Structures are given as structure tokens and as C-alpha cells.
Amino acid sequence: MKVKTILGTAREGRKSERVARYLTKKASELGWEAELIDVKDYPLCYTHRWKITPEMERYRAKIFEADALIIVAPEYNGSYPGELKILLDTIFDEYEALPVEIVAVSSVTGGVRLLQELRLAAVNYRMLPVGQVLFYKVDELFEGDELRDKKYKERVERLLKTLEKYARALKPIRDEVRERLKEKEEHL
Secondary structure (H helix, E strand, O other): OEEEEEEOOOOOOOOHHHHHHHHHHHHHHOOOEEEEEEHHHOOOOOOOOOOOOHHHHHHHHHHHHOOEEEEEEEOEOOEOOHHHHHHHOOOOHHHOOOEEEEEEEOOOOOOHHHHHHHHHHHHHOOOEEEEEEEEOOHHHHEEOOEEOOHHHHHHHHHHHHHHHHHHHHHHHHHHHHHHHHHHHHHOO
């Protein structure tokens, strides 16, 4: 199984990076091919799909091979970060039938509005949101690179099991969509 964890903020001192790296590591420990996609590695300033940049094509290729996604981000002004929106908007059809887990990260207690907004966006992209986790007071949850809170460890375990279940169930649809997209590209 191939899972991509999208780190959805490029802000200096971001707390989300610790969570994204942890989730990617845990997925790897399950034997999955797990990769972190960091929005800061995709400096995009527009979403015109007809002007394909190398960064957009690189991102598209990563999503095209994914069986599932985990999106990790903090809440910004009642929603999700703009750089995440721009990155997500660079493609559309490639997301169809991808199960997605949404993870909100907060230094205090925010993140609920991010979950609401990102779930709506995921459905629009034809992804299937299958779960969510809010990491409140993230600085208190980790000791080094490891979670020390047992409840959060259980949530992460449940998140990954759920993601795998839906990735397997949706595979025939993803395969059909990807075959259609490949055929479309060959005719261009």
C-alpha cells in the first residue's frame, strides 16, 4: 500500500511537521510505502491547470500512485492554509476514490473548522474522507519524535487501520479512474 502524507503548511516553526513525520513513520512501520509531501517543496502561486509546471507534474505523479492520503495541517483563520489549497487545486481527477484522513494540529485547541472545511473540499475532489484526528496542545503530546499520550497512539492506530480498509475497498475504482486518465493522456 502506498500512502502519501501531505504536510499542508510552510510556516516557519510549524508544529504540524512533527505530526506529519510521525504518521509517515508509523505507516512505514506497517510495511507501507509511505512518503511525506511537504507544501514548501511546491512553491506554487497559481492554480491554472493549463499551465503545467514541473512542480505540478511532480505532485500529480505522487498522487497518481497513491492508494491513500493523510493531510496534516493547522487551522488558519477558520480554514486550512492557502498553500495547501493551491497545491490541492493543481489537479482534480487524480484524487477520485482516494480515501483521506484529515489531521488537524493545534498548539492550543483549534482545528475543528479546518476539519469541516477540508472534509468539504475532499468530497468536492471526489476523495472519500474516512476519519479525522485533532492533535490539541501538540507540544505536550510528544517526547522527542514519539507520542507519549496513549489515547493519541490509539487514535493513530485506528486512523491507519481505517485508511487501509478503505484503500483496499476503493482500489478497483481507483484502478478504473487511473486507466481512463492514462488513455486520455495517450490520445492527446
